Amino acid sequence: MVKPTKVTNTIRAVRESAGMTQAELARQVGVTRQTLIAIEQGRYSPTLELAFQLARAFGVGLDDLFDYPVEES
């Protein structure tokens, strides 16, 4: 049986290694800084479109930024 879990992401780590601030990234993908903070902290799962925009902002694939772990039970 596979149980769904939350989508996790490495946006903060990737953003910091790219030397980008939250405000800069938020402006680039067209969201408020508060929304970006919520995504980074896992309090909001972005839409597929926004997820693609975030991945493109860093020039990486979706899998490099987001993970959807499954729990075996």
Add this chain to the structure above:
Amino acid sequence: MVYEERNIWASLIVSVIGMIVYIVVVLQQAGGRPLTEVDWVPIMLWTIGGGIVAAIVLSIVWGLIAGARDPDGVGRTDQRDRDIARMSIRVGQAFLVIAGLGVIVLCAFEADWFWIANCMFFGFAASSIIGGIASVVAYRRGLA
């Protein structure tokens, strides 16, 4: 705090104060008499009208103060705002349905117009207040 969250807080604060004022005024007007003898129509209309105006004024004033500190955030909304708004409507709608059913039951029993109007009025208020609380919680704690 983002633009939409400020608007929700403004609406929430005004709704709660408006309901308290309405209840106090109606009870004062009753002065021990049955509530159905109160001239509730002007009180209700003033509460609704005053509430709309107060929420708009509070949003504008709050927006001006917040805008001076963060000019980039003025009037900006995004996908998260829309998702939270949808969730809030879904939560609030349940109370409108309950109020609507209450109105049907009151009509069936030929209740006084006071009770019918107030049932719907409190349904609108509960919908707005509970929906607003759900939104604020979603902004603060996250949207599941």
